[in-house]
Amino acid sequence: MDGWLEPLLVPFMMRAMIAGAVVGGLCAMIGVFVVQRGLSFIGDGLAHAAFGGIALGLLLGVSLERMTWVALPFTVLIALGIGYVLRRGSLRGDVATGVFSAVSFALGVLLLGLRSTDGPQVNVETVLFGSILAISPDDLITVSVVGVVTTLLMAFTWTKLAYATFDPELAALSGVKVAALDYMLLALTAVVIVVAVKTVGIALVSSFVVIPAATAKMVGRSIGRVALLAVAIGVVGSSIGLMLSYYADVASGATIILTLGGMFGLALLFKKK
C-alpha cells in the first residue's frame, strides 16, 4: 500500500483510524436522538461528568489506561440522574445537564487535589483534548465491545425510540415503554461519551455527538435516512480528519472536529429547501 493511504500501515494510525471511525459512528447514531430531543448540551455535560469519574479513579489509584472502568459507571449514574430530573418535569434538559455536569466537574477538581502526590502523573491536556494516536490494543477492544453492544441495543429499540422521540405521549399510548427507553438512551449516551473522551477529549466530544446529527438533519427527509447519513458523516469525517492531521502534523482531535464542521458548513449551503 502506498500513496496517501500509507499512514494506515503504521499500527498506531491503524488503531486510531478504527477507533475514530467506530466512535464517530456511535456518537452520530446516539446524536440523532439527542439532537432531535433538544438535548445537544448533554454530550458536553456528560463529558464534564466523566472528568469527575476519572478524578475518582485517580484518587483510588487506578491508572489512566484503566480509568474508563471507573468513569463509565460514574457517568452513567450522572446520566440517569439527569433523566430522573427530566422525567419529573420540573426542570428543562439544559438546566438539569448544567447542574449535574458542573457539580461532577467540580467534584473532579476537588478529588484531583485530594489524591496523593505519589500517585501516577496525569497530563490534564490529554484528558481535555484526547489522544486518539495513543489508543492501545486494549482500548480498541473496549471501543469495539461498546460499539457492538450499543449498535445492537439501538437496532432492537430503534423504531420505538424514534416514536418516543416524535411524541412520548402518543408512543406511550401505543404501548411503548417510554421511560425505559429514555433511561436507556441516556445511559448509552454516557457510555459512548466516556469512550469518546479517550479519542477527542472532554473539550471536543460533544461535537462528535452534535455535528454529524445536525448536518444529517439538514439534508435527510426521514429519520431513517438522517440516522444513516449521520453515521456516515461521523465515520467519514473522523477518517478524513485523522488523515489530514497526519499529513499536516497537527492535533488530530481538533482536526477531526474541524472536518466535521466543514461538512456541516457544506450541508448548510446545500440544505433542502
Next chain:
Amino acid sequence: MSAVHAEADGIPQGHFTLPDPSLTRVLEVENLIVDVPGRRLLDGISFWVPKGEFVCLCGPNGAGKSTFLKTVLGLMPPTSGSIRILGKPAQKALRDVGYVPQRKTSDMTFPARSIDLIVASMRGSWPLRIREEERARAIEILRHVGGEKLLEKEIARLSGGETQRVFLARALVNKPSLVILDEPTAGVDVKGRAEFLDLLAEISASDELAAILVTHNLAAVARCAERVVYLDAGRVSAWGLPGELLGQASLSAISAVAGGDHAAHSHHHKLPDEE
C-alpha cells in the same frame, strides 16, 4: 334518548337530560379521583359516553380537563374510581381509543412525512419501510378526512389545519370506538379551524364512533356536541344537552376563558368561533 335525572354519586343534581342508560357505553367513568401530593385534581367524576355520541368536555382552565384525559389514556394513575372502555378496564382497551393531542405536544421538526405518522399509529412503532397495504390504508384514511394530498408531505411543512387533519387520520386509522380530541383547533387559523369543525361535525353525525372533544370553543360546542360535560374544580358541575347548558352562567365562562367578550346565552345566538 330518554330524560334521566341524575342521582348517582358524582353526577350533578338538576334537570339535565342524560344519555339513555340502556345504550352501549363506550366510556364509563365512576367516581374517579386523582390526587397529586398536596392537591386533589379530580374529585369524584362520574359520567358515561354511549356509542356514537359526541361529547364536548368544557370548563375553565384548571378545572381538570387535561388531568381527566391523561387518566383515561393511562398517562396518569387514578387514585381511586374506575374507567371502563367498552366494559374493559381502560388500560386493556387503549387500542379502541384514538387520540388527537394538542398541537404543541409533538415534535413537528421531526424528519417525517404524514404517512409515517399514520403508519406509526397502525404499528405502534416508527416505520422504516412502509408496506403496500399500509400505504393503501393510509391513503384511505387520509381521503376520509379530506387530506389525501398530504400523504407524502413533510410534517414540518404542514399548516395548522393540515396538521390536525393528519393527526385526526392517525387517530382514526385503527378504527377506534372512541376518539378523544384535546383542544385540536387551538392555534389553528380561522380557515383551518372552520374546515376542522366540518370534519368534527361529520364524526358527530356518525352512529358508530363516540367522541370526547375538549374545547373552549363555543362554536365547536354548538356545531358538534350531542351532549356537554362541564367540569369545574375537578367535579362534573353539569352534564346534559348543549341547549340545556349553553344558557348556564357557568358555561358562559368558557368564552371568557377563551378571551372573548361574548357570553353564550343560547345556542341560537351568534357564538364566538375564536379561541
